[in-house]
Structures are given as C-alpha cells and as structure tokens.
Amino acid sequence: MQHIHSDIVIVGGSTGGCAAALAAARMGKRVVLTEEAAWIGGQLTSQAVPPDEHHWIEHHGCTRSYRAYREHVRSYYRQFFPLRESEKLKPLLNPGNAMVSRISHEPRAAYAVLKAMLAPYEHSGRLTVITGVVPVAAETDGDNVRAVTVRRLADGERLVLTAPYFLDATDCGDLLPLTGTEYTTGAESVKETGEPHAMQGAADPMDMQAITHCFAIDYIEGEDHTIARPKDYDFWRQYQADFWPEKQLSWYSPKPRTLEKVEYALFPRDGLFSLWNYRRVIDKNLFEPGTFQSDITIVNWPQNDYWLGPVIDVSPEERQKHLEQAKQLSLSLLYWMQTEAPRPDDKQGYPGLRLRGDVMGTEDGLAQMAYIRESRRIKAEFTVVEQHLSPEIRGEQGAVRYEDSVGIGYYHIDLHPSTGGRNYIDVASLPFHIPLGSLLPIRMNNLLPACKNIGTTHITNGCYRLHPVEWNIGEASGALAAYCLDRGISPRSVRNDKAELADFQKLLTKHGVELAWP
Structure with missing residues (x-):
C-alpha cells in the first residue's frame, strides 16, 4: 500500500x-x-x-x-x-x-x-x-x-x-x-431555519435536488444517427410525475418561477424558448466555414432531470441504480428526439441528432459523471x-x-x-x-x-x-x-x-x- x-x-x-x-x-x-x-x-x-x-x-x-x-x-x-x-x-x-x-x-x-x-x-x-x-x-x-x-x-x-x-x-x-x-x-423545515421557502412540517433529509446526466449532440441534416433503443425507453416514454404538466419526454415542462405549463422548441421558432440554443457550447457560425459541421449543444434540460431517488446516504446498490436510471433517462430523451419527437413540419423525430461522446471524453457518449x-x-x-x-x-x-x-x-x-x-x-x-x-x-x-x-x-x-x-x-x-x-x-x-x-x-x-x- x-x-x-x-x-x-x-x-x-x-x-x-x-x-x-x-x-x-x-x-x-x-x-x-x-x-x-x-x-x-x-x-x-x-x-x-x-x-x-x-x-x-x-x-x-x-x-x-x-x-x-x-x-x-x-x-x-x-x-x-x-x-x-x-x-x-x-x-x-x-x-x-x-x-x-x-x-x-x-x-x-x-x-x-x-x-x-x-x-x-x-x-x-x-x-x-x-x-x-x-x-x-x-x-x-x-x-x-x-x-x-x-x-x-x-x-x-x-x-x-x-x-x-x-x-x-x-x-x-x-x-x-x-x-x-x-x-x-x-x-430543512421552516421550524429549523425560519426560511420562507423551507419545508412545511418535518424536515426530510432524503429530499434532494434532481441530478442530471448531461450529454452533447450536434445535428447533421439528412443523416441517421439514431442510437440503439435504450433498455428503459418504454418506462421513460410513458413516465409523468404528479407535479409535471405532461410526460417528461415531451416539449413541455413547468416554468420554474411560476410553475405554469410552458412549451419549448428544439430549434428556434415561433418565439418559443429554444432548447438547442439554451446550453450551446459551439456556435458554428463563429468559425470559418467547414470548421464545424454543426453547432454543438449540451443537453441539461428539464426533460433529463432525474428525481426518482437520491444518490447520497443510500446503499451502494441503491446509488448505482439511480445513477444508471439517470443515464437511461438521458439516453431515452435522445432516442425520443431522434424517433418520435413532434416537429413543426408535422413529421416525427430528428434522426440527424448525433451523440458526441468525443466532446465528453467517453465511449457511451454521456458525460463522465452525473451533475450533482x-x-x-x-x-x-x-x-x-x-x-x-x-x-x-x-x-x-x-x-x-x-x-x-x-x-x-x-x-x-x-x-x-x-x-x-x-x-x-x-x-x-x-x-x-x-x-x-x-x-x-x-x-x-x-x-x-x-x-x-x-x-x-x-x-x-x-x-x-x-x-x-x-x-x-x-x-x-x-x-x-x-x-x-x-x-x-x-x-x-x-x-x-x-x-x-x-x-x-x-x-x-x-x-x-x-x-x-x-
């Protein structure tokens, strides 16, 4: 040693x-x-x-x-x-x-x-x-x-x-x-801290913010980069939390400040919030033509926040289960966008979305670690x-x-x-x-x-x-x-x-x- x-x-x-x-x-x-x-x-x-x-x-x-x-x-x-x-x-x-x-x-x-x-x-x-x-x-x-x-x-x-x-x-x-x-x-509870937005009633030490397993994508029009169907896709395709306005794999989520239902768009259109531009890390238009085939964006969106269980102060098996499920949620979101996501042209899916593991330094295409x-x-x-x-x-x-x-x-x-x-x-x-x-x-x-x-x-x-x-x-x-x-x-x-x-x-x-x- x-x-x-x-x-x-x-x-x-x-x-x-x-x-x-x-x-x-x-x-x-x-x-x-x-x-x-x-x-x-x-x-x-x-x-x-x-x-x-x-x-x-x-x-x-x-x-x-x-x-x-x-x-x-x-x-x-x-x-x-x-x-x-x-x-x-x-x-x-x-x-x-x-x-x-x-x-x-x-x-x-x-x-x-x-x-x-x-x-x-x-x-x-x-x-x-x-x-x-x-x-x-x-x-x-x-x-x-x-x-x-x-x-x-x-x-x-x-x-x-x-x-x-x-x-x-x-x-x-x-x-x-x-x-x-x-x-x-x-x-913590209001009784403990006096904070206006703390928990009413008893504190809950296992109530923690969602984690997110981020990933990077670009978009190559006319090509098909659809990944293999994730093993948990059927679960995530139908999942909807009680507090969520639609299924999680959709273009809808609550607006964080008001909790009203809001519609997002993948690419900019009709005045909707563009998820593509939200956490974009390469704007290809800033570089000489041909440097990048596409913009590159990071997917850290409401749609891949994972909240089904904490990864702190649980058994190693429970922790690993939730980390794996967070990965499955992110992969399922990508697969849904590639195959089933509604488009403004009335088609379904964007098969040209390409998972960029090289941006992350990983073989599976996802970030090396979940965002805590x-x-x-x-x-x-x-x-x-x-x-x-x-x-x-x-x-x-x-x-x-x-x-x-x-x-x-x-x-x-x-x-x-x-x-x-x-x-x-x-x-x-x-x-x-x-x-x-x-x-x-x-x-x-x-x-x-x-x-x-x-x-x-x-x-x-x-x-x-x-x-x-x-x-x-x-x-x-x-x-x-x-x-x-x-x-x-x-x-x-x-x-x-x-x-x-x-x-x-x-x-x-x-x-x-x-x-x-x-």
Missing part, C-alpha cells in the same frame, strides 16, 4: 477542488489532488455544465483567478481555432453563444485550460494530481483527520494520503461521513439562510454583509424538482457574500469544505452552487489551509481573532478575491 504525504490533501477534483489546488500551490504548499473521473474540473468538465453566471461577471463578482480562467478559455479558441476575423476581435468572445452563459464552451476545452493553469505546479512537483480514485476510509484522532485512503478504480490498489490539512472538494461531500464530520442533507446539484453540507460555525439574501426580507439593505467575508457571488435561488416529489423552487436573491464561518465545521479542526458542501441550507444551496461561487469557495479554502500552515494556527482562530481575520482577508484581496460588492 502506497503512502503519500503532502501539506494539503484535496479529495475531489471539482471546480472548487481545482481552485483550491491553484490557491494552495500558488502559496507554496505541496498539494495532492484526487478525483474519481478521468478529468478534473467537476461541473465545468466531467459533468459538462456550461458556466451559470450572473450578468456582472465580466466586470466584478468573481475572483481574479476565475476571471483568468474565463480569459484563458477565450484565448484557447482564438489561438487554436479558425475563428472568423470579426469574432477574433471581440473581447467578450462566447464560443457557444448560449442563452445561459456569457462564455459557454466545450467541456474538453475547460479541461485543457484547467490543466494548463495547474501545469506549472504539476511540472515543478508541487502539485500531484491522481485521477480515477475514490475515498474509501479515513483515520481520525479526536477532532483531527490524520489520513484518508483512496482506492484506484482500475485495479483496486489503495493509497494512504496524509497531511496537516484535508479539503473535501467532492460533489457529494464524501469525506464527511468517512471522517465523522457532522453534516446535514436534504430539506446538492451535496452533504457541513454543520458549520455559521449557516447561510434565506433571510440573509432574500430581497423580500432584506429590501434595500441588500444581503447581509458578514464581517468574515471571504468572497462574493450572485445567482437566484434555483432549486430543481426534488427526490421528495416537489416541483421547482425558483425565487429571487440579492448579491451575496461568503462568510468564513460557513467554511468551518463545528468540531473538526483540519477538514475544510471546498465545493458545494459548506454551511448552507437546502434553500440557499440553490444560489451558492454555481460555477463562480464554487470556485471562490474552493479558492478561499485552499488559501485558508495554506495561511494556517504558514501561521501555525487553526482555521477557527482566523475567524475568532480580528487581527488574524484582517490579515487573511488582506491576503485574499491581494490574490484577487473580492470580499464585498461595489
């Missing part, structure tokens, strides 16, 4: 995990970063979710390193792709021209950029990246983690990782149960609740400005249908801050969250889970661990000592982390 020692072990190569590694390595620390998938990057790469961002993102509202990531993506396409001359000159190039993002781009481009950003630290030996491994055990001594064991998926070999600090940057908060760290899952919207969440020194950022409650005061802010973010509270059979919860929020207290477990001393597993609730997770916020969380956690190693103090001491907190916030500011909204 191999043993690896470093200054900081980051388990989970998510978007937040990559940002944490970047921050810690930049501060001179030896870092080990592990990841289950073949690609690091999480929702940006292996889960294939184009960045969901706010409309101020080009000017403020994210960290300097996240903005650098975005500019590196633009440079990647400018340098290596035959863009039209008019597009090369655009400072805010958006490769996919998607509705959802000002910089929609391919998952494999995201992976290339993240690898390049981390390359100086990997090449120098300061950062070790280990992919294809999962955490399976941990050793603790009281309130401290001493070691984490990961298992290679390829051969079962185990690696024991030791360090003074451990960061959980997995999308499900996998280190929390292994280390005995106190955490919560699912939906909601993680286990630490029981934290401080928990962000809806009252801190609700415009209905806060009004012109704006969101609560925490004295221990370690970053900022913005997105509306966006909860997808849940495993408890609840529909969308989509309500407004205010530009918010990230309190250091939400990164501190109530008991553990040297374990920090670096992903979607911070001290939020089921409700506030809905606005803290997006790409730039997760990046900021990871960057703050990586910097905090490095800062504590340099000072010989604990993360809790940083928050509790005004002078230390001020020095840490100065460090974050120096590295381009915005602590307050302008």
Whole structure:
C-alpha cells in the first residue's frame, strides 16, 4: 500500500477542488489532488455544465483567478481555432453563444485550460494530481483527520494520503461521513431555519435536488444517427410525475418561477424558448466555414432531470441504480428526439441528432459523471439562510454583509424538482457574500469544505452552487489551509481573532478575491 504525504490533501477534483489546488500551490504548499473521473474540473468538465453566471461577471463578482480562467478559455479558441476575423476581435468572445452563459464552451476545452493553469505546479512537483480514485476510509484522532485512503478504480490498489490539512472538494461531500464530520442533507423545515421557502412540517433529509446526466449532440441534416433503443425507453416514454404538466419526454415542462405549463422548441421558432440554443457550447457560425459541421449543444434540460431517488446516504446498490436510471433517462430523451419527437413540419423525430461522446471524453457518449446539484453540507460555525439574501426580507439593505467575508457571488435561488416529489423552487436573491464561518465545521479542526458542501441550507444551496461561487469557495479554502500552515494556527482562530481575520482577508484581496460588492 502506497503512502503519500503532502501539506494539503484535496479529495475531489471539482471546480472548487481545482481552485483550491491553484490557491494552495500558488502559496507554496505541496498539494495532492484526487478525483474519481478521468478529468478534473467537476461541473465545468466531467459533468459538462456550461458556466451559470450572473450578468456582472465580466466586470466584478468573481475572483481574479476565475476571471483568468474565463480569459484563458477565450484565448484557447482564438489561438487554436479558425475563428472568423470579426469574432477574433471581440473581447467578450462566447464560443457557444448560449442563452445561459456569457462564455459557454466545450467541456474538453475547460479541461485543457484547467490543466494548463495547474501545469506549472504539476511540472515543478508541487502539485500531484491522481485521477480515477475514490475515498474509501479515513483515520481520525479526536477532532483531527490524520489520513484518508483512496482506492484506484482500475485495479483496486489503495493509497494512504496524509497531511496537516484535508479539503473535501467532492460533489457529494464524501469525506464527511468517512471522517465523522457532522453534516446535514436534504430539506430543512421552516421550524429549523425560519426560511420562507423551507419545508412545511418535518424536515426530510432524503429530499434532494434532481441530478442530471448531461450529454452533447450536434445535428447533421439528412443523416441517421439514431442510437440503439435504450433498455428503459418504454418506462421513460410513458413516465409523468404528479407535479409535471405532461410526460417528461415531451416539449413541455413547468416554468420554474411560476410553475405554469410552458412549451419549448428544439430549434428556434415561433418565439418559443429554444432548447438547442439554451446550453450551446459551439456556435458554428463563429468559425470559418467547414470548421464545424454543426453547432454543438449540451443537453441539461428539464426533460433529463432525474428525481426518482437520491444518490447520497443510500446503499451502494441503491446509488448505482439511480445513477444508471439517470443515464437511461438521458439516453431515452435522445432516442425520443431522434424517433418520435413532434416537429413543426408535422413529421416525427430528428434522426440527424448525433451523440458526441468525443466532446465528453467517453465511449457511451454521456458525460463522465452525473451533475450533482446538492451535496452533504457541513454543520458549520455559521449557516447561510434565506433571510440573509432574500430581497423580500432584506429590501434595500441588500444581503447581509458578514464581517468574515471571504468572497462574493450572485445567482437566484434555483432549486430543481426534488427526490421528495416537489416541483421547482425558483425565487429571487440579492448579491451575496461568503462568510468564513460557513467554511468551518463545528468540531473538526483540519477538514475544510471546498465545493458545494459548506454551511448552507437546502434553500440557499440553490444560489451558492454555481460555477463562480464554487470556485471562490474552493479558492478561499485552499488559501485558508495554506495561511494556517504558514501561521501555525487553526482555521477557527482566523475567524475568532480580528487581527488574524484582517490579515487573511488582506491576503485574499491581494490574490484577487473580492470580499464585498461595489
């Protein structure tokens, strides 16, 4: 059994995990970063979710390193792709021209950029990246983690990782149960949190947001790229949830904000919302003719949200069942679109839709990992609740400005249908801050969250889970661990000592982390 020692072990190569590694390595620390998938990057790469961002993102509202990531993506396409001359000159190039993002781009481009950003630290030996491994055990001594064991998926070999600090940057908060760290899952009750949109009645720890197994497609008119009929197609073809206005495999779903029935279109027509343009990652018209046969779009739509059961805190068999069913739903959606979907010309199906596994780096054509919207969440020194950022409650005061802010973010509270059979919860929020207290477990001393597993609730997770916020969380956690190693103090001491907190916030500011909204 191999043993690896470093200054900081980051388990989970998510978007937040990559940002944490970047921050810690930049501060001179030896870092080990592990990841289950073949690609690091999480929702940006292996889960294939184009960045969901706010409309101020080009000017403020994210960290300097996240903005650098975005500019590196633009440079990647400018340098290596035959863009039209008019597009090369655009400072805010958006490769996919998607509705959802000002910089929609391919998952494999995201992976290339993240690898390049981390390359100086990997090449120098300061950062070790280990992919294809999962955490399976941990050793603790009281309130401290001493070691984490990961298992290679390829051969079962185990690696024991030791360090003074451990960061959980997995999308499900996998280190929390292994280390005995106190955490919560699912939906809290109004009685617990006082949040206007929390559960009426008892809390439900198994009521979690839907997962989605994304995939990429293009469209070649006149060709037939119909996949084999998925084994669960008959089930999904007839499935309709009680809270859904039509069968899930249809062009209809509830409008998230109002829950009224809304019709979508695949391609733009008649003023309907175009699913094709929604998460498009390549707009072929930006490139020289012949570069791309077609646009490429990511299918992360209402039609392939999977809510029939949670994948957290269930048996391995139950988890695998739901992950497989989520895949079957996505494949069934594609097959339905290729063979039976109604068209405006009164025909059925679009056989020219082509599954693009090369975009995902997979043989089955789907993303390497399911998109996980909601993680286990630490029981934290401080928990962000809806009252801190609700415009209905806060009004012109704006969101609560925490004295221990370690970053900022913005997105509306966006909860997808849940495993408890609840529909969308989509309500407004205010530009918010990230309190250091939400990164501190109530008991553990040297374990920090670096992903979607911070001290939020089921409700506030809905606005803290997006790409730039997760990046900021990871960057703050990586910097905090490095800062504590340099000072010989604990993360809790940083928050509790005004002078230390001020020095840490100065460090974050120096590295381009915005602590307050302008």
